[in-house]
Amino acid sequence: MKNITITTLGYWGIIPELYGFLNPKKFNLYKNSSSLDQIDKLREINKISPPDEIWFVGTSGSFGVKHTNLIKKWAEDIGIKTVFRFFKPKNIDDPQTSKECNYMSDLIYRVVYNASRECKGGQFILSLAGGRKTMSADLQEAANIFGCDCVIHITSYDLDDKTLKDSLKSFDFRSPFPKTTADLVTPIVSFTKIEKSSILYQPHMVEKVKSFDFDKISNENILPHSTKFYNLIEEEKRKARNFIYNYSSSIFGEKRSSNFTALYSLHPAKIEKLKMYKVGKSLKNRDKDLKILTRIPKTELHCHLGGVLDPIDMIKISLSQKKEIELYSKENIEYKRFLKEVSNLVTANDLDGLKRLIPDQKRLRTQIDGVKEPFNVLGFLSCFEGKEKLLEKYIFNDLTDEKNYFKIGINKYESLGDLQGSGMLQNEKTIRETVKILKSKVKEHNVRYLELRCSPANYTRGGLSKESVYKFIKEELEKDKFCKYSIIFIASRHGKEEGIKSHVDLASKIIDFENRGKVQLRGFDVAGDEKAKSPKQLRESFMPIMEECIKITTHAGETVEVESIWEAVYHLNAERIGHGLKLEQDKKLLHHILDRKIAIELCPSSNYQIVGYKDFIENRKDKIYPLTHYFNEGLKITINTDNPGISRTNFTKEFLKASQMVEGGISLWDIFTFVRNGVKASFLDYDNRRELLRDIEKEIVDIIDGDIILDE
Ligand SMILES: [Zn+2]
Known part of the structure; x- marks a missing residue:
């Protein structure tokens, strides 16, 4: 093991200056410097240790006998045993032609390469001390290829300072610099450890040129002219450039919407791994996939x-208001009798009896006269304490069997939510509890941004004002520090005209552009029966929303034809389309949506359950889900849950379901694209969107860096 330092040489004093930095115990040149502390720190950080050998590279005229003798004499006087070796070419005093310059580069590569091997694990330092600029550049380049422990510069503050120059020239370097000089000459470390270039430093090229005519190293070495090594390295550089060019055009050139920028700088093998790992490929891997996706x-x-809400959540919310329910029972004998009857049927597991008693779940809301909403529903649900399965069966009937929960149509699907939504969200406690449950699911599944759709004007039958409904939802969401939220109001197509107007009025009233970072209303949605009212008819009522520049998304092309998407885009200026399943029927419109970067909110489970698509894993035969088609066209696809409680899914499972509905599955790489699309298409303002993008990007890179995703 040997410590070797390589340096170029301007004048002989470079050597004591360098040595004074490398071995202060023997020769403390910078002792009087005002920046001695910093110099010591540099030594400490870079673990500088005394050199066993110092190698010089230069042109034929670089170190004449005079300078060489001065160095040798100085070393003798100081009493150091460092070996000095000189390397120069034959007859190149002042390289002018490109051929001569290439000879010099070759020589420097040879010297650096051989020194890096001679070190055998000792400290290897390069010093750019002076001499020709091209030589410093070559030395730096050699460091980038062969690696070194650090690169040192000895700098003078003012090289044109004649007094400094003269004082250095006349200085004999047998004692420390006087303070004035020491303050003007400072060693700096411009690069700490540089690793060998894994692309340019190829073992095979070293074999090819064997020892590079470097068999015998003596103290004075005049090396023959050669460009063999130089050419080899240039060839490797050319190949590397080609590789990087081809590689980047292969990943950046893909038509699919692009991924987080930081992911492109991952090691190619890692990117390949992310692209190859398909989730939901078989039921066997389900647990592992879910763990990764979570x-x-x-x-x-x-x-x-x-x-x-799922049935467990619904019962939980009803039980949180047990006291109020009991109070009602005392006041209203009919209510009490009704709950008793339900309780008896529940205890007897009498599903048919329950269905006979309440055939229409929607009617339950007003079951007993004089009972304020939502207490008919809450009272009913509270009877199911400990009987979650029975409630599930009551709500979902034969659909509790996943095999039947397929292609059931929008009306039947919506009726599955009759006991929640506006059937339930009619008092403050229920609203707050529902949002709390949502927040716990958000955390469980690592959702970082969520846009929540709601209809405050529909939650006023229990006596709340729509303003306070909005306030409760907003307040509960604001308490969550884990996830960012936006609120979207839903205008229902099949609702009365006043319903739409009521939400539009509320929106204009509460929109708050001053507090952009806070949870607030950021968008408007049109939902419900697509046949009931077309976007064209809605445009008029939506004008105030557009005047406020509130963003619009529209449920379109889910169950009715593609025209509804055209109308959403052209009449409502929708920035996103909910579902958009029928878009595949209209190539022109698809390309327009692509050009305008309008995002598509796919909801795989809901789409599967309502409309019906092929599932490659469940072996369900039907038409192909348009996800792959849209994705290949470059559309901005996002994956969403729609109604996680009704669809019996969650934020994690939706990605798995999406993958099952795609032939060959979806890769982790693509899933990151969907997540990024979600940020890009969000209704957040520009600054917050950028911040979110950065945070999520960092989190993803951290996960991949930890390699937890793929190696578990
Ligand atoms: Zn929806």
Whole structure:
């Protein structure tokens, strides 16, 4: 093991200056410097240790006998045993032609390469101390290829300072610099450890040129002219450039919408791994896939507050108001009798009896006269304490069997939510509890941004004002520090005209452009029966929304024909389309949507359950889900849950379902694209969107860096 330092040489004093930095115990040249502390720190950080050998590279005229003798004499006087070796070419005093310059580059590569091997693990330092600029550049280039422990410069503050020059020239370097000089000459470390270039430093090229005519190293070495090594390295550089060019055009040139920028700088093998790992490929891997997917930070752009609860959540909310229910029972004998009857049927597991008693779940809301909403529903649900399965069966009937929950149509699907949504969200406690449950699911599935759709004007039958409904939802969401939220109001097509107007009025009233970072209303949605009212008819009522520049998304092309998407785009200036399943029927419109970067909010489970698509894993035969088609066309696809409670899904499972509906599955790489699309298509303002993009990007890179995703 040997410590070797390579340096170029301007004048002989470079050597004591360099040595004074490398071995202060022997020769403390900078002792009087005002920046001695910093110099010591540099030594410490770079673990500088005394050199066993110092190698010089230069032109034929670089170190004449005079300078060489001065160095040798100085070393003798100081009493150091460092070996000095000189390397120069034959007859090139002042390289002018490109051929001569290439000889010099070749020589420097040879010297650096051989020194890096001679070190055998000792400290290897390069010093750019002076001499020709091209030589410093070659030395720096050699460091980038062969690696070194650090690169040192000895700098003078003012090289043109004649007094400094003269004082250095006349200085004998047998004692430390006087303070004035020491303050003007400072060693700096411009690069700490440089690793060998894994692309340019190829073992095979070293074999090819063997020892590079370097068999015998003596103290004075005049090396023959050669460009063999130089040419080899140039060839490797050319190949590397080609590789990088081809590689980047292969990943940046893909038509599919692009991914997080930081992911493109991952090692190619890692990118390949992310592209090859398909989730949901078989039921066998389900647990592992879910575990991986849960960890990925997510966005959710299409989620209805009215559909987030599962039967367990619904019972939980009803029980949180047990006291109020009991109070009602005392006041209203009919209510009490009704709940008793339900309780008896529940205890007896009498599903048919329950269905006979309440055949229409929607009617339950007003079951007993004089009972304020939502207490008919809450009272009913509270009877199911400990009987979650029975409630599930009551709500879903034969659809509790996943095999039947397929292609059931929009009306039947919506009726599955009759006991929640506006059937339930009619008092403050229920609203707050529902949002709390949503927040816990958000955290469980690492959702980083969620846009929540709701209809405050529909939650006023229990006596609340729509303003306070909005306030409760907003307040509960604001308490969450884990995830960012926006609120979207839903205008229902099949609702009365006043319903739309009521939400439009509320929106104009509460929109708050001053507090952009806060949870607030950021968008408007048109939902419900697509046949009931076309976007064209809606345009008029939506004018105030557009005047406020509130963004619009529209449920379109889910169950009715593609015209509804055209209308959403042209009449409502929709910036996103909910579902958009029929878009594949109209190539012109698809390309227009692509050009305008309008995002598509796909909801795989809901689409599967309502419309019906092929599932490659469940072996369900039907038409092909348009996801792959849209994705290949470059459309901005996002994956969402729609109504996680009704669809019996969650934020993680939706990605798995999406993958099952795609032939060959979806890769992790593509899933990151969907997440990024979610941020890009979000209704957040520009600054907050950028911040979110950065945060999620960092989290994803951290996950991949930890390699937890792929190696688990
Ligand atoms: Zn929806």
